[in-house]
Amino acid sequence: MSEVKNKCAAAKAASAKLATLGSAIKDKALFAMADAFESGKESIFEANRIDLASAEKNGIAGAMLKRLTLDDAKVMQMADGVRQIAALRDPVGETIEGYMRPNGMELRKVRVPIGVIGIIYESRPNVTADVAALCIKSGNAVVLRGGSEAINTNLALAKIIQDSITSAGAPENSVQIIETTDREAARELMSMKQYIDCLIPRGGKNLVRTVVETSQIPVIWHLDGNCHVYVHAGADLAMAGDITFNAKVQNPSVCNAAETLLADEQIAGDFLPLISDRLMEAGVELRGCEKTRAIAPDIKEATQEDWKTEKLDLILVIKVVGGVDEAIAHITKYSSNHTDTIVTQDYSAAHQFTGEVDSACVFVNVSTRFSDGYEFGKGAEMGISTQKLHARGPMGIEELTTYKYVVTGSGQLRT
């Protein structure tokens, strides 16, 4: 049996036990994991140094090298994240809905784990810890398939995770990590529908597209974040400036950063000069529509491609719109339906915007950067789903569950 099949089958067997395991043992496993990350950090750093050395040899540098690097602070964060997940209420066993039918049958819709989660992800090793913790907490077994660039770090983390789980009395095969990092192994993983219930790709657009197109297992995808800030005519312009700046500049390389600013024509003349100076001082490249460039002529011309592309960089595209209807029409056409925000003090505009914009997260007077599992109070996240089935937006432990109907009666027969 291949490594992939072997490990998927082991995870499946563990999942049946994990599904009915009480919170006490699951939480004990998570606290043991957090402690072991801290006490075992030297073994993590040692493995991480091997990955960093190969990375440098392969010419990996900049942001990607930084994401790959673990230090004291990152390990502490990782451990804290796991403890926060442990502190959440166990979603398993919750009665989501319960009622009685006219014939006396009692129905309960009860939350249960999905079973086995597969995850295919890239570079950041802290994903290994987050994902393992979220899956254990929600009673799911997990098969991890990280990128080759972080394989040694991931294996060191997985060893600590597996030892902690076993020491706490949870099924030892609950967390599996695929050591073979070639494409063949990834392809084989995507075919394991008899063992894996749900596959989650987390990483770049190409990775996600490949998984969506190849997988025989249902996929919850996390595609791009082409997020919009719409500054309405009735906005508090100081607030609008702060939100636009925060949404673009605070961390431009993530999916919930803003890519497009829609400025209402009634305030564009006042607002655009102020915000464009502030953004350009922070190193942001601005590209605008014709009306924008009539107001601020030193802004470059935006191309058709600009409106639909996630930049993940210090670039902001600006369009002047005639009002709420045009703003919503633009978002409907170009948004990736991840997160879009309106800045306004006008009740009707806010109401129309939240009602009509069909995105996972629709905000009023809040930075798009809040579209995040931790910020939503979910402890951590599996990612931000941009699909509509099962989970939409930040995916936490609740989104790693399904339900079953438990129906009890006294001999009811169908007539």
Place this chain on the structure above:
Amino acid sequence: MSEVKNKCAAAKAASAKLATLGSAIKDKALFAMADAFESGKESIFEANRIDLASAEKNGIAGAMLKRLTLDDAKVMQMADGVRQIAALRDPVGETIEGYMRPNGMELRKVRVPIGVIGIIYESRPNVTADVAALCIKSGNAVVLRGGSEAINTNLALAKIIQDSITSAGAPENSVQIIETTDREAARELMSMKQYIDCLIPRGGKNLVRTVVETSQIPVIWHLDGNCHVYVHAGADLAMAGDITFNAKVQNPSVCNAAETLLADEQIAGDFLPLISDRLMEAGVELRGCEKTRAIAPDIKEATQEDWKTEKLDLILVIKVVGGVDEAIAHITKYSSNHTDTIVTQDYSAAHQFTGEVDSACVFVNVSTRFSDGYEFGKGAEMGISTQKLHARGPMGIEELTTYKYVVTGSGQLRT
């Protein structure tokens, strides 16, 4: 533009309007539809007669011909079903969850329609009415693709549906029906991911498998029902006999009929002779394990294939098991995770069974035949999902929705 693409695009355009349409207009459309089925029944019968004539020419007979035939009673039922759906509470707009974060942001998880539903189904024309009504009620546009054998009936029903919707003021393109019934059109429909958010196959196993394997759109599948009745040692044997009989005989051709009886060895000697006589009198063919045949020697031998196959016929496979653990192990191995029931008066056995059996519907002292949208109080159903993501078990209007996060604040910025 092809017929399929054209209609999918029209449905997508209608879905945006339908998503924010109030209940009053949607319900008005449903009541108009129900009335028009009744007043327009002659045009339905006329179309149905054309389908029945071709069916007979093609040698279709028996149950399939019966399912295709519409009469006064069936049209009345169809109209009543639509009125029942109209009377349900609108799921759209419900706040599923709402809370405030430490920084003062208010989060609401709000139920919204999925968007455009595609459905590929076979023979029974009443599915056309049920599905259209469920989709409209839940604010979704729908693209219907029925089988060629019912095409004239389906077109007549769709005409009535479309006229009723338009007369009530709902978007006229909300319900689309594909007239081309060849495989090419089905294949094209399965590729329309830019327009269709969710594809539901409803019909035979081959149809479902083909859709699951071919579709580029997320699929909620409705596979086979290999359902079990486990009669525990602590069962009331009269109740156990009635439930077994009802689960097998009341309608053997549907997915929630029982296929396997698991009899606890402590009661098998008393129970099997009684129930086997009763079942055989009703024309049920029995096949059993060795221990079963030691008790009732005139029962045929069950093959390995029997344990895993949905019969949809008057055949019941019987196995004697040593207790709850063996019963659960058998179900875990062979069940299609649709519906499994235990008959017992013993608390611990019921508790263990409902906790450990990983099926969409797990019952205690209730016939498997209750696994049904109408019986669950959902008015009607899109089908019974046997997958774990998004919807599990009977799918009603709530399962045709997703959610979005509406977050409101006062200028919150991420730090």
